Amino acid sequence: xxxxxxxxxxxxxxxxxxxxxxxxxxxxxxxxxxxxxxxxxxxxxxxxxxxxxxxxxxxxxxxxxxxxxxxxxxxxxxxxxxxxxxxxxxxxxxxxxxxxxxxxxxxxxxxxxxxxxxxxxxxxxxxxxxx
Amino acid sequence: xxxxxxxxxxxxxxxxxxxxxxxxxxxxxxxxxxxxxxxxxxxxxxxxxxxxxxxxxxxxxxxxxxxxxxxxxxxxxxxxxxxxxxxxxxxxxxxxxxxxxxxxxxxxxxxxxxxxxxxxxxxxxxxxxxxxxxxxxxxxxxxxxxxxxxxxxxxxxxxxxxxxxx
Numbered sequence: 001x002x003x004x005x006x007x008x009x010x011x012x013x014x015x016x017x018x019x020x021x022x023x024x025x026x027x028x029x030x031x032x033x034x035x036x037x038x039x040x041x042x043x044x045x046x047x048x049x050x051x052x053x054x055x056x057x058x059x060x061x062x063x064x065x066x067x068x069x070x071x072x073x074x075x076x077x078x079x080x081x082x083x084x085x086x087x088x089x090x091x092x093x094x095x096x097x098x099x100x101x102x103x104x105x106x107x108x109x110x111x112x113x114x115x116x117x118x119x120x121x122x123x124x125x126x127x128x129x130x131x
Numbered sequence: 132x133x134x135x136x137x138x139x140x141x142x143x144x145x146x147x148x149x150x151x152x153x154x155x156x157x158x159x160x161x162x163x164x165x166x167x168x169x170x171x172x173x174x175x176x177x178x179x180x181x182x183x184x185x186x187x188x189x190x191x192x193x194x195x196x197x198x199x200x201x202x203x204x205x206x207x208x209x210x211x212x213x214x215x216x217x218x219x220x221x222x223x224x225x226x227x228x229x230x231x232x233x234x235x236x237x238x239x240x241x242x243x244x245x246x247x248x249x250x251x252x253x254x255x256x257x258x259x260x261x262x263x264x265x266x267x268x269x270x271x272x273x274x275x276x277x278x279x280x281x282x283x284x285x286x287x288x289x290x291x292x293x294x295x296x297x
Contacts, residue, residue, distance in 0.1 A: 017148075024152050028159055035163045047291065048173050055180045059211070092213055095294055106291040109181065109223055111213035129211075 039077065042070050043104035047096040050085070050125060051106040054094070054114055059129045068121040074098055085116050085123060170290075174264025177223075177287035182266050184210050185227055185283050195274040195281070200229065200237050207241070217242040222289035224250070224263070230280040243288075250286040263288035 046067070053063050067084075074084050079098055086095040088105070094116075097103025108114075115126040188210035189199045198204050206227070207214040217223055224246035229237035240247075250265035265286035271278050 021152075024156065028156060031160065032163060035167060038167045041167055044291065045171055048171055052173060052176060052180065055177065055184070092216055093294075102293055102295040104291060105294040107216065107222065107289060109177075109213055109216040110184075111207070111211050 039073060039098035040104065042073060043096045043098055044106075046070055046085075047094050047104045047106040050094045050096070050116075050123075051108040053125055054108040054112065054127065055110050057110070057112065057125070057127045059112060059127060061127045063125040063127070065123045065125065066121060067118070067123045070096070070098070071121055081118060085118065087114060087116050089114070172260065172264070174287045174289060175266065176264070177289065178264045178266040178285045181223065181225055181285040181287065182268055182283050184212070185225060185285065186268070186281070189227065189281065190272050193273055195229075195272050195279065200274070204239075206239055212241070219243055222287055224284075224286045226282075226284040228282040230282065231277065232280075236279065242286075246286045246288055247284065249288070250284060253286075 046065075050065065053065070057063060070084060071081055074081055077098055079100070084097060086097065086103070087093070088095065091107070092109065093105045093107050095103045095105040111130055113128045113130050115128075117124040117126065185206070188206070189196055206212065206225075207217070217225075221243050224240070224242035224244065226240045226247060227238070228235060246263050246265075249263050250267075253259040253262035253265050254267065256262075263286040265284065267282070267284045269280060269282040272281050273279075
């Protein structure tokens with residue numbers, strides 16, 4: 001028959017074991033959940049998508065891109081919506097940024113005059129001929 | 132005190148249990164990092180788009196444009212391509228050839244010439260991730276009362292990258 005001290009130790013250890021396990025899996029869940037909103041993936045996919053749309057466009061065309069997902073993340077990250085998409089016309093580059101430190105950029109090879117305009121959840125890519 | 136009771140600690144909070152937790156946690160973290168570090172490869176799509184642009188400006192409804200074979204035909208102006216993006220050391224390359232049977236009657240290239248050899252290799256092997264994305268197309272087109280063969284090769288080696296935003 002076990003004494004009272006031994007029973008208490010086993011009970012204490014069982015509680016500690018359960019708490020350790022719960023804490024461990026809770027931390028893992030938080031990590032996986034936070035990884036799901038990795039900004040780098042969104043920056044990369046939107047920059048490439050916009051660059052490819054510009055290259056595939058014809059002159060005097062307006063292409064509308066739904067940006068509701070990236071807007072949602074920008075709001076979570078306190079990033080002003082008008083600062084997400086940036087066009088470097090001198091170097092033919094599209095940049096998408098969800099972080100204050102920087103973003104992801106991708107080049108396009110077409111020689112069009114391109115403008116980006118954000119209207120709510122839609123980004124307009126306006127393609128006109130270079131004068 | 133908690134770990135001094137050998138019998139109990141062997142059952143629950145043993146070093147092996149922490150090892151198991153470490154392996155599970157490490158595996159999940161590694162998996163997540165591998166998943167999110169994967170690159171979205173669009174180099175082949177870019178090459179296809181470049182080929183489409185070139186074909187659209189040299190041909191129309193199955194016919195060559197009249198001035199294509201003219202030496203003054205400027206691919207960059209006619210095809211709306213930015214000449215700066217096709218300089219030596221750039222990410223892009225194209226080669227437009229026109230054959231009369233087996234005789235090369237016209238050839239025009241643009242971009243980084245070193246990509247052509249890489250493209251030849253990349254089109255032969257599977258999973259050539261480090262090579263440029265390339266496409267080649269060949270088909271007959273009418274020119275006056277002749278039928279010539281248009282061969283267009285295009286490649287892109289653009290990776291993109293992180294940039295500081297001002």
